[in-house]
Amino acid sequence: MVSWKDFDSLSSYETLQSLKNHVDVKKELSGENGAERVRKYNCEMAAGLNYNYASKEVDEVVLKALQELSDEAQLTEKFEELYNGAIINTGENRLVLHHxxxxxxxxxxxxxxxxxxxxxxxxxxxxxxxxxxxxxxxxxxxxxxxxxxxxxxxxxxxxxxxxxxxxxxxxxxxxxxxxxxxxxxxxxxxxxxxxxxxxxxxxxxxxxxxxxxxxxxxxxxxxxxxxxxxxxxxxxxxxxxxxxxxxxxxxxxxxxxxxxxxxxxxxxxxxxxxxxxxxxxxxxxxxxxxxxxxxLEGMAKEDQLATNKNILENPDLLDALIGVYERNVQGYPVTAVLPYSQALARFPAHLQQCDMESNGKSVNRFGQPIHYVTGPVIFGEPGTNGQHSFYQLLHQGTDIISLQFVGFKNSQIGKDVNIENSTSQQKLNANVAAQIVAFACGKEDTNQNKNFEGGRPSSIIIGEQLTPAALGALLAHFENKIMFQGFVWNLNSFDQEGVQLGKVLAKKVLSGNSDGALKVYADLLNI
Missing domain, CATH: 3.40.50.10490 (Glucose-6-phosphate isomerase like protein; domain 1)
Incomplete structure (x- = not known):
């Protein structure tokens, strides 16, 4: 039988708090072992995808603490209860059966x-x-x-x-x-x-x-x-x-x-x-x-990986736990999802709903207030377009934003053009590789306007091509990540009461029964 406890009541919570700023990712990637680190911190996903987390602020010590958190919080056991038909949606007293x-x-x-x-x-x-x-x-x-x-x-x-x-x-x-x-x-x-x-x-x-x-x-x-x-x-x-x-x-x-x-x-x-x-x-x-x-087959194969208790062989759980570390220990409030694939143009918007509607909660699954931060703000746009939009803040802004890249070795169409000794796809992928290192390692310059602090953590999911199976695996990865994070935070990730109040008030306006400030706003909008 699993036990549902608030995150800050777990002994692993205290262990993780002691590991704030434990890893200097700039030093790790810039050093002589940087190349080996990139090869090492890699986790296989379904459908030929790979989750690489070498540019995240983790090492064996942090990963050990995250494994202890997973075991103590019984994360894979809770997943098993979910797909076997337990009532996981406590707010609506419902099963959760999308798997x-x-x-x-x-x-x-x-x-x-x-x-x-x-x-x-x-x-x-x-x-x-x-x-x-x-x-x-x-x-x-x-x-x-x-x-x-x-x-x-x-x-x-x-x-x-x-x-x-x-x-x-x-x-x-x-x-x-x-x-x-x-x-x-x-x-x-x-x-x-x-x-x-x-x-x-x-x-x-x-x-x-x-x-x-x-x-x-x-x-x-x-x-x-x-x-x-x-x-x-x-x-x-x-x-x-x-x-x-x-x-x-x-x-x-x-x-x-x-x-x-x-x-x-x-x-x-x-x-x-x-x-x-x-x-x-x-x-x-x-x-x-x-x-x-x-x-569906790509999703099913990714789901199978999500049952593994070893976080180093469970990419969905590993990504979730690193995200918890970033949110609750490092204090990063926002995650940017950055697909270097125009085909995934609306994927960040979907994940925005998936994540923020699931884990945008301030009470636990029993309706009791919690005393730690939960779901991050999610946003994103495809690269390289985003580079010419909001990357300035990501590189040199006052907040550190957690970054999740997605990239593919080959385009979907099988056609390309070669200009200045490289194809369009090579140019695209050169940009994502450059951004990962630029965010992590930065650049010193005596002109402070051109100085990049670095130390901006990121991960990347890499695939051969965005096929239906790869898309399914990618979607299941993020769905499972969100689920595991909700388990850690002891949330009900499967209701969304926050969207209901606005609906109720809108109906009140349309029925002509609004009063006070609501009526004035309605009048301003000529309702």
Whole structure:
């Protein structure tokens, strides 16, 4: 039986506090053993990825203390409880089963007589069958013509993850002849968002996926009506162009307004729902079910690594523990996710929700106040664009920002241009290598404006190419990292009460019942 305790009540907490500033990463990488350190501090991931943490402020002493923390906090044991169906989401009294949707790990979980593994597999098959019928012409529009575009209508986890994964694989799919349909996304309740998407879409040849677990999400239902009005104005029957991804108990589930409904449940939270029909339907339509299956396989293999008790052989756990050390010992408040891959342009935004909605908590899993910092602020943009934007602060600002790079040896498209004796991909990767060393080692200059202190810690995940399996492994890595950090901090990482208050007040404004400052702000905005 595992024991849930606050981080600062553990003996390993005190050990770690004694190791503040224990490692000078500038000295370590600049010294004669710097090259050997880069080769040594490396951990294999799934799908050919590798997590290199040589530029982090760790050594054998720190790593030993982190292993002791992992053992004392029973982190892998808690993970085992999670995927075997324990009630980990204490706020909502729910299981947490997104790992089960990868069809891997643990025993079958049965809830109210329903085998959840079989349920998730059945819905994946339902989505795959629908996608295949669209692709082979069994499902067509009113004029018997094929659908060429799919538009997902959803917000939060119903948008960020699927959108990030679609963008990540669009070029790969085109280069590998698996691209089936263009995908677009409507999320913001701002009417300009829906209008922009619809203006660029051939409505007669478009399918629209309405994604709402409850079937009552205000922003999503508003955008759905916006789309329905556009279809009607174009002389089209919305019920011939729309499908739903929802729960079995939602009002959307058996509505004749949709071609079909594919189901999800309460045990997979929105920000982890890319493995469910939320991501499976749109990605199967865009790239084919086989590609979505490859994403899941990459995730499943990474999940297997996350069960290893040895942190040096568990990249997800190791990354999580180093992050805890940086947050709670070194005192770094922010983590920048910096993919040197344009395909991962929206990946930091997805991780921002995943991390900050999960671990942005100031009470423990029992609702009691805690007395240590928890989740960091997450932000990021692809390199090299970010270098010409916010890297100035990362290099010479007053705060040290923890850095997580992602890079690939080869591009997705297999085409390149050689200018000045190097290709575009070589130039891209030369930049990420240079940034890692520049951040760590800095540069001394008598002109203080040109002086770089260095000592800015970073890690990098390196792969051969951003394939579906590699993308799945990358996503699972960060999901598991967030989970392990929540375990250390004794948080419930699987509810999100912080997003609810604003919704309640917005409904109060729209009902005309606001008063005080709320009413004045509403009046200023002409509501």
């Amino acid at each position: 089960l949707a990868r069809n891997q790990l643990g025993k079958d979980v049965v809830v109210d007589g329903v085998n959840k593994r079989e349920f998730y597999v059945s819905q994946q098959k339902k989505a795959a069958d629908f996608a295949n019928k669209v692709h082979n012409g069994e499902i067509v529009n009113e004029n018997g013509e094929p659908f060429t575009t799919v538009v997902q209508i959803g917000i939060g986890g119903s948008d960020l993850g699927p959108r990030a994964l679609y963008i990540a694989l669009e070029n790969w799919a085109k280069a590998n002849q698996t691209f089936k349909m263009e995908a677009r996304f409507i999320s913001n309740v701002d009417p300009d968002d829906a209008a922009a998407v619809l203006n660029a879409t051939d409505l007669a040849h478009a399918l629209f996926i309405v994604v709402s677990k409850s079937g009552t999400t205000l922003e999503t239902l508003t955008n759905e009506q916006f789309v329905k009005d556009a279809l009607i104005q174009a002389g089209l029957d919305p019920s011939k162009h729309m499908l739903a991804v929802t729960s079995e108990t939602s009002p959307l589930a058996k509505s004749p307004d949709y071609l079909t409904a594919v189901f999800m449940d309460d045990y997979i939270g929105g920000r982890y729902s890319s493995v469910s029909a939320v991501g499976g339907m749109v990605l199967s339509l865009a790239f084919g079910p086989e590609v979505f299956a490859q994403i």
